[in-house]
Amino acid sequence: MSDTPTDEAATPHLAFEGSTPYEDYVQASVLTHLQHPLSDDPGEMAFLVTTQVMELWFTLLVHEWTTAANALREDDLPTAMAALRRSLPELESLNASWKPIAHLTPAQFNAYRSALGEGSGFQSAMYRRLEFLLGDKSASMLVPHRGTPSAHAELEKALTEPSLYDEVLRLLARRGLPVPAEVLDRDPAARYEPHPGVEAVWQSVYADRDQDAELVRLGELLTDVAELVWRWRNDHLVATRRAMGSKPGTGGSAGVAWLEKRAAKTVFPELWTARSHV
Numbered sequence: 001m002s003d004t005p006t007d008e009a010a011t012p013h014l015a016f017e018g019s020t021p022y023e024d025y026v027q028a029s030v031l032t033h034l035q036h037p038l039s040d041d042p043g044e045m046a047f048l049v050t051t052q053v054m055e056l057w058f059t060l061l062v063h064e065w066t067t068a069a070n071a072l073r074e075d076d077l078p079t080a081m082a083a084l085r086r087s088l089p090e091l092e093s094l095n096a097s098w099k100p101i102a103h104l105t106p107a108q109f110n111a112y113r114s115a116l117g118e119g120s121g122f123q124s125a126m127y128r129r130l131e132f133l134l135g136d137k138s139a140s141m142l143v144p145h146r147g148t149p150s151a152h153a154e155l156e157k158a159l160t161e162p163s164l165y166d167e168v169l170r171l172l173a174r175r176g177l178p179v180p181a182e183v184l185d186r187d188p189a190a191r192y193e194p195h196p197g198v199e200a201v202w203q204s205v206y207a208d209r210d211q212d213a214e215l216v217r218l219g220e221l222l223t224d225v226a227e228l229v230w231r232w233r234n235d236h237l238v239a240t241r242r243a244m245g246s247k248p249g250t251g252g253s254a255g256v257a258w259l260e261k262r263a264a265k266t267v268f269p270e271l272w273t274a275r276s277h278v
Contacts, residue, residue, distance in 0.1 A: 038115035057094035072167040091228035135192035202274035226267035
């Protein structure tokens with residue numbers, strides 16, 4: 001008897017009463033009909049799809065980092081580290097999303113820039129939640145979302161909750177490391193600022209002879225995240241500089257000057273500075 005499958009057996013199931021199970025799960029017809037270009041320029045479609053794809057990556061990263069923060073709060077370091085580890089290729093994919101629009105000339109961008117009106121990436125509610133999770137918080141960033149109650153409520157909640165880094169530092173304190181009380185008791189709605197006491201804690205973690213120790217691995221995962229966030233901000237800066245030079249950004253921002261300021265900020269700062277003292 002032959003082991004070769006018959007043509008009938010190899011044919012996938014094709015007949016469904018309604019939509020396909022794939023469509024029911026992925027909602028592909030919704031995703032592929034969300035593009036509504038506002039200009040006649042064919043290049044606008046690439047800009048629009050790229051931006052929408054970025055929003056999906058933001059959503060996934062917020063999910064991963066929220067999962068990690070919740071796990072850290074419960075002292076479940078393996079679950080937290082698994083979520084952080086998953087987020088690394090997701091961040092790499094987010095960064096790769098710049099490629100379709102990274103080399104726009106000013107004329108190419110100008111062909112549809114007016115379609116954006118006052119729209120700007122800094123108005124993204126999901127990106128703002130991502131930044132809040134990283135500890136870069138500002139109550140003023142809720143203002144653009146006052147007209148959208150659900151988004152405003154989610155951002156307000158994210159603003160007042162401890163960030164991912166806050167939860168990391170609280171875990172370190174519960175592990176017996178001398179995280180300063182003023183850091184542990186700080187207002188979680190305030191932007192995180194570097195502290196020499198936290199730098200000293202990371203210095204002691206990295207001085208461990210066992211470089212495969214659990215807290216060293218946690219520190220390295222966080223450093224990987226921080227590096228990829230830095231690359232994201234710099235890729236954004238370079239793409240914007242190529243497309244529009246130093247002109248003011250849409251939405252009233254300072255454009256490149258605003259992005260330069262953002263790119264100069266380091267995520268999880270003491271993880272970087274502590275290395276100078278190990």
